[in-house]
Amino acid sequence: MLSYILKRLLLLVLTLWIVLTVTFLLTNVVPGNVAVMILGTRSNPETLAALEQRLGLNDPLPVQYVRWLGKTVSGRWGDSLRFDQPIGALVRQKLVTSSVLVVMALIIAVVASIPLGVIAARRQNRWQDTATSGVALVGISLPDFFWGILFILVFSRWLRWLPSSGSVDPGQDLVQSLRHALLPALALGVGLMAHLTRMTRSAMLETLSKDYVRVSRAKGLAERKVTYKHALRNAVGPVLTVAGLQLGYLFGGVIVVESLFNYTGLGWLTYQALLNRDVPLIQASVLVIAAIFMLSNLIVDLLYRALDPRIEYG
Amino acid sequence: MKRRTFIKRGLLASGSVLVLGDLEGTRVLAQDASGTPKQGGTLTWGHSETTQNLDIHQTGTASTLRLLQNVHEPLLTIDDHFHVQPNLAASWERSQDWLTYTFHLRNDVVFHNGKKLTAADVKYSFERIKDPKTSAVSFDVFEDVAAIDAVDDHTVRVTMSKVYSPFEARITYLNCAIIPQGSGDTQGKQPIGAGAFEFVQREFGNFTRLKRFDNYFRGPAYLDEIVEREVTEATVRLTGVQTGQMTLINDIPLDRIAQVEKSPNLQVKTWHPLSWAFLNFNHKVPPFDDPDVRKAFDLMIDKQALVQGALWGQGVPTPTPSFPNSPYRNNDLEVRKQDLNQAKALLQKAGVRPASLSIKFKVTTNYPWHVQAAQIMQAWFQQAGVNVSLEQLTWSDWLSQVWKDKNFSLTMVNFFTLWEPDFLYYNIWHTGGSFNFRNISDATLDGYLDQARQSTSEDQRVTLYREAQQRIFDQAHDVILWYRNGSLAAVPALRGIDTIVQPNGSNLAFWRTWLAT
Numbered sequence: 001m002l003s004y005i006l007k008r009l010l011l012l013v014l015t016l017w018i019v020l021t022v023t024f025l026l027t028n029v030v031p032g033n034v035a036v037m038i039l040g041t042r043s044n045p046e047t048l049a050a051l052e053q054r055l056g057l058n059d060p061l062p063v064q065y066v067r068w069l070g071k072t073v074s075g076r077w078g079d080s081l082r083f084d085q086p087i088g089a090l091v092r093q094k095l096v097t098s099s100v101l102v103v104m105a106l107i108i109a110v111v112a113s114i115p116l117g118v119i120a121a122r123r124q125n126r127w128q129d130t131a132t133s134g135v136a137l138v139g140i141s142l143p144d145f146f147w148g149i150l151f152i153l154v155f156s157r158w159l160r161w162l163p164s165s166g167s168v169d170p171g172q173d174l175v176q177s178l179r180h181a182l183l184p185a186l187a188l189g190v191g192l193m194a195h196l197t198r199m200t201r202s203a204m205l206e207t208l209s210k211d212y213v214r215v216s217r218a219k220g221l222a223e224r225k226v227t228y229k230h231a232l233r234n235a236v237g238p239v240l241t242v243a244g245l246q247l248g249y250l251f252g253g254v255i256v257v258e259s260l261f262n263y264t265g266l267g268w269l270t271y272q273a274l275l276n277r278d279v280p281l282i283q284a285s286v287l288v289i290a291a292i293f294m295l296s297n298l299i300v301d302l303l304y305r306a307l308d309p310r311i312e313y314g
Numbered sequence: 315m316k317r318r319t320f321i322k323r324g325l326l327a328s329g330s331v332l333v334l335g336d337l338e339g340t341r342v343l344a345q346d347a348s349g350t351p352k353q354g355g356t357l358t359w360g361h362s363e364t365t366q367n368l369d370i371h372q373t374g375t376a377s378t379l380r381l382l383q384n385v386h387e388p389l390l391t392i393d394d395h396f397h398v399q400p401n402l403a404a405s406w407e408r409s410q411d412w413l414t415y416t417f418h419l420r421n422d423v424v425f426h427n428g429k430k431l432t433a434a435d436v437k438y439s440f441e442r443i444k445d446p447k448t449s450a451v452s453f454d455v456f457e458d459v460a461a462i463d464a465v466d467d468h469t470v471r472v473t474m475s476k477v478y479s480p481f482e483a484r485i486t487y488l489n490c491a492i493i494p495q496g497s498g499d500t501q502g503k504q505p506i507g508a509g510a511f512e513f514v515q516r517e518f519g520n521f522t523r524l525k526r527f528d529n530y531f532r533g534p535a536y537l538d539e540i541v542e543r544e545v546t547e548a549t550v551r552l553t554g555v556q557t558g559q560m561t562l563i564n565d566i567p568l569d570r571i572a573q574v575e576k577s578p579n580l581q582v583k584t585w586h587p588l589s590w591a592f593l594n595f596n597h598k599v600p601p602f603d604d605p606d607v608r609k610a611f612d613l614m615i616d617k618q619a620l621v622q623g624a625l626w627g628q629g630v631p632t633p634t635p636s637f638p639n640s641p642y643r644n645n646d647l648e649v650r651k652q653d654l655n656q657a658k659a660l661l662q663k664a665g666v667r668p669a670s671l672s673i674k675f676k677v678t679t680n681y682p683w684h685v686q687a688a689q690i691m692q693a694w695f696q697q698a699g700v701n702v703s704l705e706q707l708t709w710s711d712w713l714s715q716v717w718k719d720k721n722f723s724l725t726m727v728n729f730f731t732l733w734e735p736d737f738l739y740y741n742i743w744h745t746g747g748s749f750n751f752r753n754i755s756d757a758t759l760d761g762y763l764d765q766a767r768q769s770t771s772e773d774q775r776v777t778l779y780r781e782a783q784q785r786i787f788d789q790a791h792d793v794i795l796w797y798r799n800g801s802l803a804a805v806p807a808l809r810g811i812d813t814i815v816q817p818n819g820s821n822l823a824f825w826r827t828w829l830a831t
Binding site for chain 2: 033036037038039040041043044046047048050051054082083084085090093152156157160163164165166167169259260261262264268269272275276277
């Protein structure tokens with residue numbers, strides 16, 4: 001077990017290095033640089049050259065690469081070139097903001113999808129099943145920004161229950177932080193909820209047809225107990241695994257929703273860094289997103305074994 | 315069907331409203347006129363753009379200046395007619411030879427750090443802007459400054475090496491604001507000025523919080539706090555003010571202004587110009603090195619229809635970029651009317667077969683209305699037989715390819731706040747101008763502009779700048795397209811909406827606004 005974890009961690013470091021090197025090369029190959037963005041249409045050749053020199057953009061690429069690698073490994077990420085803010089603090093702050101959104105989206109998706117999937121399975125081929133499957137199909141088919149616009153219209157514009165934009169640091173005001181995260185979390189969670197509902201339904205259908213379920217029923221156990229105590233417990237494992245794996249995807253996929261709701265989290269920051277050719281900030285954001293993705297994969301793999309002792313690690 | 319007719323019919327058919335009414339004005343709710351200003355409350359401002367580096371000397375973006383207008387004060391300022399007025403300096407004198415300026419500072423100005431304004435602060439600020447290491451956007455203002463001396467605690471003398479007649483006007487720009495001595499290194503993250511509001515906190519990309527500065531030299535503001543929320547998505551911003559989540563927003567989406575103006579629950583202010591836009595030719599790329607070809611392109615454009623189609627009527631065509639109320643504006647100029655036959659004749663005169671032209675029009679997606687304008691103009695160019703393809707670029711790519719590398723044939727861009735004629739015409743149209751990305755080199759025009767910046771006669775400067783505008787128009791160095799309107803929408807409780815927009819058309823100040831309960 002320990003050697004498996006060590007192996008996976010080593011692989012994680014290697015993968016991160018490859019991801020970052022590719023990111024570094026790509027961001028340096030594309031035209032444009034951050035100095036041009038900083039000065040905008042108030043620049044002239046002299047101020048531009050001075051700023052490029054100050055930012056170290058004139059150094060050869062290998063020199064920039066080695067300097068960047070050294071800084072990254074030692075954790076000295078420096079300042080964002082475009083925004084003149086310490087990258088470490090910036091990424092940390094935005095990571096916390098995005099975490100509220102992503103975790104809330106995941107909770108909404110899991111809490112809603114499991115009961116819906118169970119109902120659909122128990123009422124197979126009846127109207128409840130058709131309705132749930134139809135809703136799930138709509139949820140999967142429509143993009144998250146559509147749900148975002150719809151939720152803003154309904155909950156913010158018409159009902160005026162929730163703010164339509166912005167984010168609040170949970171450390172400063174947890175309630176406001178959650179209120180601001182709710183609509184984007186709903187928009188982000190709908191697709192995942194639909195996906196998990198379909199998964200729960202099929203896992204439940206498979207489990208409910210197993211012999212031990214039939215035996216339980218034959219022994220006279222109440223249907224509720226058969227469904228929730230025996231069948232669901234066995235069916236929910238793969239569903240939770242997929243949900244866990246989605247955590248990484250959600251962090252990488254929040255860009256659209258965060259931009260729509262002006263929810264200034266990690267996705268928003270990455271988008272801004274890309275637009276502004278802020279290479280160190282792009283690299284830091286990609287590093288964090290990639291690390292979250294890989295770590296969540298690793299944790300899910302380990303938890304899977306805890307849930308199902310039959311699984312062996314090589 | 316003509317493209318113009320098509321555009322108009324298309325807009326009408328889609329249920330859109332073409333706004334042909336008053337292009338400048340305020341629709342204030344009836345109760346706004348009543349009541350006595352009262353202190354207190356927080357103004358939540360839904361700002362259309364993200365603010366950047368907060369160092370007032372370094373920041374070049376209109377968005378950051380819009381916010382920092384509330385934090386900083388320049389030595390001199392301007393009135394609505396662009397006449398230079400005292401500000402932190404209570405008075406000043408200019409020597410007969412225009413080589414020495416002596417500024418007498420007010421003695422009641424206090425910075426947000428509690429220190430009183432002295433001549434040392436002015437000397438420090440001006441020297442910091444002049445220092446190339448600062449990368450200050452207004453460094454060129456001080457190029458001809460030989461010395462800055464603190465004569466005594468409240469007197470500063472600026473000595474020029476040669477006459478630079480726009481000096482007084484140029485130092486009214488907020489980029490030349492006075493900051494406390496020694497505060498330069500921290501201004502980017504913690505701006506300290508002498509303005510009506512002091513900086514409290516900023517979460518980058520999310521919000522900036524300012525609070526009332528009770529020792530403001532003009533008297534304290536009414537509002538307790540300003541929370542500037544950066545909401546770049548226009549519809550979300552509009553929803554914010556409609557739901558009362560925000561007190562005020564700037565830049566109402568262009569296609570929604572007509573609808574918002576009818577809303578009984580919002581106040582709306584529109585004005586022009588917020589900015590002006592122009593079509594640009596690369597003068598080193600044939601056939602745009604020929605004035606007849608450039609003029610032909612000008613004649614292909616119906617500017618009024620362009621304003622309707624791209625700006626939803628939220629602007630007016632203009633033949634010159636000088637502000638409408640500027641004394642330097644050449645009011646004799648008239649926008650060229652669309653005339654495709656004359657355009658074709660000019661191309662023929664220049665020896666250019668329209669069908670032989672294949673031109674790439676680079677346009678930035680940073681301004682969506684520029685993309686729409688480019689699409690409309692593309693149709694007109696094609697009607698004249700010229701094959702024009704569009705290339706849409708991100709702002710970063712546009713700045714790199716067009717602004718920096720000058721790698722383009724045809725493009726368009728806009729500018730904010732350039733009301734001062736030397737800053738405007740010298741930088742954009744002089745052969746050596748910092749913003750001359752079109753490779754324009756016109757000795758006659760250069761002569762006007764060189765002479766104007768060294769002229770000590772106001773009448774002569776007015777004449778020279780009007781001549782310069784005539785020359786730019788006659789040579790069709792660029793095609794000036796429009797002034798775009800600015801707009802604000804506010805909840806009914808906000809009073810004093812008419813005091814917010816500053817003479818430069820872009821900056822917003824909240825010193826005289828207040829909230830009625």
